[in-house]
Amino acid sequence: MTEHVLTVAGVAVDTRHWIGGERVASAETFTDVSPIDGSILGEISRGTAMEAAAAVAAAKAAFPAWAATPRAERARILHAVADGVEKRLEELAVVETTDNGALLRSHRRGVMPRVAHNFRFFADWLLKLEHEDFETRGHTNHVSWDPAGPSVLITPWNAPLMLATWKVAPALAAGNTVVLKPAEWTPLTASLLADIAAEAGLPAGVLNVVQGYGSEIGDALTSHPDVRRISFTGSVPTAQRIAASAAVNLTPLSLELGGKSPLLVFADADLDLAVDLAVEQYDNAGQVCLAATRFLVEESVAEEFTRRFVEKAGQLTQGDPRDEATDIGPNIHPLQLEKIDGFVRRAIAAGARAVIGGHRKDGQYYAPTLLTDVAQDSEIVQEEVFGPVLTLQTFTTEDEAVHLANDTRFGLAATLATGDPERAERVTGQLVAGTVWTNCFFVRDLQAPFGGSRHSGVGREGGTWSFDFYCDVKNTVTAPNGWRNHG
Template structure:
């Protein structure tokens, strides 16, 4: 089986810890590769390489860094089929989903921030108190920690602005899905990307992640993952006064009103079950006006039941497995909990073995008759499971939507423009979609409220995070 390495100073290196972690194929439930367990020594080596590369990289002009990011985007595009096959095998996702959406979005991340870094954040002011101008300078060495659900897509979402701003980066991908990060590092080496600017350190969160977050020479951490881990990272960064942005969990409501447009049902089925529900933006609490509840429920359950579960290589597959055995058991335990809490299973509710595959497949599951304060409706489950709830009026819909400790995303389905604006203003979350889902303009800020996050990514917000503003004042009047 393949064994991947650490990528430090532009070349593959053996980990100082000789142990390896198995990388599983979720379709078959068996290991097919090995990832280094990693150690704090690996992080130290990567930080040293990044510090050595930093002066030259940070002194490049924005247009020079843009050329490198575009070259990397070009190289990924040339190898897009290899990246798609790699990501699909590592995650169990339908190949079409990876090929058509996730790899193109990873490429777009590099291209967007290549363009953005040629546009200055700096400003100048005069007349009030001398001549003042601001510099937005890179921080130095920064760390990015990305999750297992969208491995390359979310890794590049962090890497691209950090590099564009002039920082050198230590990236820690998930040990569950490490393979596309390794392919990215190999691709960077092949095009001669400056050594030490981009370092990939593989390993567990307990070793590599903790060492990266606590390292005194790492000036910022950008993290996407669970709220539990995010809390721990925030505490360490606060103790060091280290910059941090956290994109964490979600329990996202979808509000369906009587005048919802015709495409609502089809889009919400996708919003609930795409990537087997393993997207932080999935709509997992579907709130439906009581006047249309029965009809909408029937149609939604029928559509969910008809989703094809299967292997990623099958062009007809719409749902693959969940990505690890512990997560598989977690999702099934929540379904069992819903039964205990009095929920009615309308479809799904069980593990399945499509076409004889023995991996971690769970049927799309729809549940009703649960109170909003049940654990099933409050905890982020992150699987192909949703709950349905009826509401009687706008105020109740809003109250149910906000009855969560999370505040990442929501969608509102109505043709009433005044209602749409009111809901968007009063729902407590970082992004509200009106009559759509997962449309993203990379110029806009992205992040959550409450237990869903701290800080914002995307657009100029990301470049601001990865830089430090400095004001320079030139006196134009005599002192005193």
């Protein structure tokens, strides 16, 4: 062990950056704290503009060779990375839970297997990526996907490794090199990913990891003239700063931002199913961008829906996320907890009623909360809380339900509970959202487009959409019978 290696839940984690295939320390550090109990995990290298520039330079130097690497070889290496993830799945799960407080059982059974799947899916999709040639007045059109160049990927803290690899895997598959900047509250599994990628044979400089505060290194990454793609998941204000920075070089952006998604429950819905969907919105202590945080319930069933919801939510267990019996863990950071509590306190002061919850608990835990008597134009209805806080409003007509659902600046997702397929078709066709679920929630397929409308984002990723973003899509037109003898 060295001074730069932490032991977290029995797993050794290097605290330095990964740049050009080497570990690089910074003069300054920042403190990483576990949300489970507030314990200090260790000091992490705190990147500056110097490390950001070095990472971009390493990505630029590695780009020509990686871009020229045959598709089959790139795919083979990505599968090797997936093998490494699966080999270290338990280590990744326990480190991630310690670092971000999400349920260990979820990391073991769903999240970390999805990390491996991210690499396998895009490796396989790369090998079948093609567009059928077509003719224009006898000329042949051939579409191809050329690697774009170094890509900066800035990822959030609510599902750190899964959301990082959702970007890293397609960028690498496309032939781009990567500078990954993980969230400062959850840097540890990105460091482990660097080790896994190196062991899998990914060439030096193809994946670089720079840690630190976005306010200190963000502009150096996003305004760099050698960066050709930027993908960001996070808040609207940060995205606006990134967009302004990227505009200097007209660097293409993919932005997956906040949500204030609705759950529409019609009187003809299976109420037990609707309640199950509603309670599921407390997943990850409410720290899910896609969560349907606004319940819109038809007035005639609102009282019964609320009764069943309160009963079902009351069965949830909140506590240590390492315990298999726990359903809701802590929130990520004292600052986030204060933000959540501020939203609730202001809502109650404005006339909202807490049907359940509405208060902090010991440590970094917030009681699962449902607020009623909220106005459509109120802060609690219009702004993203990103905690276990839900609101309930009623409607009397289908048109009113659609109006309420669409009446925010966001448009990331929507969930609909109804027993009428014709109504489902009508309503989903009118909802402003990148993803709509009918009588289900959080069913995700990597070949589907993912992204948001309005202030919930710019662009789509997933399947071919990811390659469309991470590549320069080229059309080559060839004239008929235009070849001359040259021999």
